[in-house]
Amino acid sequence: MKLLEERIRRDGVVKPGGVLKVDAFLNHQMDIELFAAMAEEWKRLFADRPINKILTIEASGIGIAAVVAHHFGVPVVFAKKTQSINLDGTMYSTRIQSFTHNRIYDVIVSTRFLSPDDHVLIIDDFLANGCALRGLLEICEAAGAAVEGIGIAIEKGFQAGGDELREAGYDLQSLAIVEAMDPETGAIEFRS
Numbered sequence: 137m138k139l140l141e142e143r144i145r146r147d148g149v150v151k152p153g154g155v156l157k158v159d160a161f162l163n164h165q166m167d168i169e170l171f172a173a174m175a176e177e178w179k180r181l182f183a184d185r186p187i188n189k190i191l192t193i194e195a196s197g198i199g200i201a202a203v204v205a206h207h208f209g210v211p212v213v214f215a216k217k218t219q220s221i222n223l224d225g226t227m228y229s230t231r232i233q234s235f236t237h238n239r240i241y242d243v244i245v246s247t248r249f250l251s252p253d254d255h256v257l258i259i260d261d262f263l264a265n266g267c268a269l270r271g272l273l274e275i276c277e278a279a280g281a282a283v284e285g286i287g288i289a290i291e292k293g294f295q296a297g298g299d300e301l302r303e304a305g306y307d308l309q310s311l312a313i314v315e316a317m318d319p320e321t322g323a324i325e326f327r328s
């Protein structure tokens with residue numbers, strides 16, 4: 137998506153270690169007009185899917201997912217990161233390795249908000265190794281919910297997550313795929 141690529145080039149900051157900082161418009165200060173344009177693009181890409189729920193993970197997915205949910209006219213559920221898991225059967229839970237914080241989180245969704253009746257579009261801000269997405273997919277599987285598609289704002293194509301998930305058969309639509317980036321010059325190359 138040209139608009140997002142241009143914004144990444146303009147306001148994104150390439151950090152050492154394969155990290156792209158986009159806190160000026162995506163995950164700290166949030167440009168809601170841009171999110172609305174992204175939501176429209178996912179609506180077009182997933183137009184033939186019977187989506188009745190958006191699923192994301194806290195914290196940085198929530199803003200984008202809320203705007204997407206508004207455009208689809210469906211509720212949004214966010215998986216919560218937690219310290220203590222209550223194993224009484226009222227929660228679906230999984231463990232996720234965080235790329236940016238280099239730690240493991242327990243993540244939960246209440247069984248009240250995800251069921252076999254649901255047709256889910258998963259939304260997140262970034263895709264790197266795919267750990268966050270695999271956790272959300274596990275939760276959908278535990279709930280018996282159908283995954284209709286996955287919408288990612290920025291995929292780092294030089295990390296394995298995206299290609300692995302496409303190979304596994306998921307309809308994964310990333311609006312910008314960064315193929316390479318250079319922390320010395322700040323240059324960013326996108327997959328065409």
Ligand code: 5GP
Nearest residue numbers: 154155156235236262263264265266267268
């Ligand atoms: P994964 O689980 O795919 O390895 O990483 C995805 C998660 O890590 C995203 O939800 C995002 O919060 C965070 N993340 C991964 N790479 C980056 C990055 O380059 N920049 C930022 N800002 N977040 C990232």
